[in-house]
Amino acid sequence: MAWWHCNKPTSLTNTSTSHTLFITIAFAFFISQSFGARILQPHNSLPFIWPLPAKFSFGNETLSVDPTLSLTGNGAASPIVRAAFDRYKGIVFKNSNSYGFLRTVNVAYDVTKLNVVVRSKSEELQLGVDESYNLFVAKVSGSGGITIEANTVFGVLRGLETFSQLCSFDYSTKTVQIYKAPVSIRDKPRFPYRGLLLDTSRHYLPIDVIKQIIESMSYAKFNVLHWHIVDTQSFPLEVPTYPKLWKGSYSKWERYTVEDAYDIVNFSKMRGINVMAEVDVPGHAESWGAGYPDIWPSPTCRSPLDVTKKFTFDVLSGIMTDIRKIFPFELFHLGGDEVNTDCWTNTTHVNKWLQVHNMTANDAYQYFVLKAQSMALLKNWSPVNWEETFNTFPRKLHPRTVVHNWLGPGVCPKVVARGLRCIFSNQGVWYLDHIDVPWDVVYNAEPLEGIHEASQQKLVLGGEVCMWAERADTSDVQQTIWPRAAAAAERLWSTTQYTSGGNSNSTAFSRLQYFRCLLNRRGVPAAPVTNFYARTAPIGPGSCFDQ
Incomplete structure (x- = not known):
């Protein structure tokens, strides 16, 4: 899955430089002519x-926000909410x-408090957790003007992201403003599943880089990091029960300790993001x-793993036992x-085993997958498998x-x-x-294309964009992810009322x-939207909003 599918873009990038440049400039010119005049003018209602x-x-008022904005309401008692605030x-x-001296000036700000109301004390993060929220902004004397209501702290996180996007820094007054108040949002x-796959086997990604990606995921309201930790090329994860598995890492500096994995899971939870680990078997495990x-x-002959040996499944079970302690996601x-x-079929002892058990190689493939599923189920996991298992x-x-x-x-x-x-990832x-x-x-x-019955639509958990890393590493992974991943994020979060049909693409x-541009301002190296590749x-000078 992850090697063959990367060949296509490589062949494209081998085109002559002049030809590629011509296509890129032509595409950018078309975009600028088609959409440029509307860059800062979305549909009036959007x-x-x-x-x-x-x-x-939305209304037509502009409100100023106090830089000493305080957090009130019962949500202030939650460590997750306080950290997010x-x-x-x-x-x-x-x-x-940066202009701290302005705080000494006697300015009457319109918004001084953010009131957070959470209905549930539970902070367990699992598939299907309620992420809904209501956000209200109004100029109300003495009340602070902003309220976020949610059933869970994770809904509050989504509301805080929306609040942050409502705020703009005014360079003339050097204050933060909220335009088009009063604002009422019910979201x-x-x-329930809005994921990004990150492959750390084909190229090792440092912990800090993974955290940067997780942080940026929260800006687009993704809620699952699919961590494709190990594969054919490397095994960077520490497994205490079978410590020699670490010998499969690229080097002794390109590894993840148990503590690193815990850190990633906890960092993600604070942003309302589950971490789904993947151990790809019986292939992709050399x-x-x-x-x-x-x-x-x-x-x-090193792949797939030896289906005949008890030791193979002992190692798989040991991996599962160790990482189940780290990854609480279901x-x-x-x-x-x-x-x-x-x-x-080409290895003598395996071929004999197949004959003794009256199995074809496909039967053995099924046997391995189902045995691995049983092991995961015993650890109270629901197994996820790539579609070949279903097709076979x-x-x-x-x-x-x-x-x-x-x-x-x-x-x-x-x-x-x-x-x-x-899960949809075409x-x-x-x-x-x-x-x-x-x-x-x-x-x-x-994701729901071709599915019309409501009962069947509910079985589509959602989807995920996949960042396979054969040809991406720390130097360019974030530019490859963003901003295209955000396009999928809106498809997975938003209703289709405004995001499908007629002029949805232009708006x-x-x-x-x-x-x-917001991602760029927050330190995320997102690439231009209009790039052909x-x-x-960028092909030349220009505003962030024109690229």
């Missing part, structure tokens, strides 16, 4: 908020904090044998894709299985028709390493450019 809220109304206060008042996500070569069918990804069984033996998968689509369209309709859950539209896929193709993808375009540099 605010500069990304992703777009479900319901909203401090983060967003730092973002909103970044400019005004909730369209799908790196395991660097420390435990007995797990290979033979020294010269979903665990077991891979199961791109399994070439030639090693099994749909009737055998456990009823709690979540099928992860990637090969193309039309899979989720078949999955939900059988009563299983599905590689043609939501694989970020396909750098020739423009933002509007990402934006127009529809979304100006908002996405604004959001890309993702992550390439």
Whole structure:
């Protein structure tokens, strides 16, 4: 899944420099002519908020916000809310904090308090947690003017992000302003699963870089980091029960300790983001044998893992036991894709085992996947598998299985028709390493395409964009992710009332450019929206809002 699908963009980037430059300039000129005049003029009813809220109304007043804004309400008792309030206060008042002397001036600010009301004391983060919120901004004497109401602290986090996007720094007055007040927003996500896959096996990503990506995910209201930790090329994760697995890392400096993994999970939770770990078996696991070569069918035929040996499943069980202590999310990804069984049929002892058990190689593939599923279920995980498992033996998968689509369209309709859950990641539209896929193709993808019954639509958990890393590392991973990932984020969060049909692309375009500039201001190196190829540099001088 993760090697073949990267070849397409590589061939494109091998075009001659002059030809590529011509196409890029032509595309940028077309965009500027088609949309340039509307860059700062979205549809009159649409605010500069990304992703777009479900319901909203605005007025015509402008309110000033006190840089000493205080947090009130019962939400102030939550460490998650308090930490988020401090983060967003730092973002909103970044400019005004540079002018500390202004605080000594006797200024009557319109907004001095942010009142947060949370209805539930539970702070457990799991799939389907209530992320809805109501946000109200009005000039009301003595009350502070801003209220966020939510059923959970995670709804508050989404409300705080929206609040931060309502705030703008006025360079003339050197104050933070909220325009178009009074504001009333009632918002909730369209799908419970809104994910980004991050591959740290093909290229190691330092912890700080992973945290930067998680932070930026929260700006777009993503709620699942799919951590594709290990693969054929490297095994960077510490597994105390089987410590030699670490020998599969690229180097002794490119590893994640148990403490690192805990840190990532806790950092993510503070931003309302679950972490789903993936251990891809029985293929994509050659790196395991660097420390435990007995797990290979033979020294010269190393993948898939040896299906005949108890030791193979002992190691898999040990990995699961150790990482279950770290990852509380109810979903665990077991891979199961791109399994070439030639090693099994071409290795003498494996071939004999198949004959003794009256199995074909495909039977053994099914046996391995189902055995791994059983092990995950015993640890109270719901197994997630790539779609090849469903395509090969749909009737055998456990009823709690979540099928992860990637090969193309039309899979989720078949999955939900059988009563299983599905995650949409069609590689043609939501694989970020396909750098020739423009933002509007990402934006127009529809996870519910071909699914019309409400009962089946509910089985589509949502979707995820995938950042495979064969040709992306610390130097360019964030430019490859952003801003195209944000296009999928709005598709997964927002209702289709404003985001589908007639002029949805033109109205979304100006908002996405604004959001890309917002990411840049927050320190996220998001690439220009109008690039013909993702992550390439601007073609010339210009405003952030024109690129």
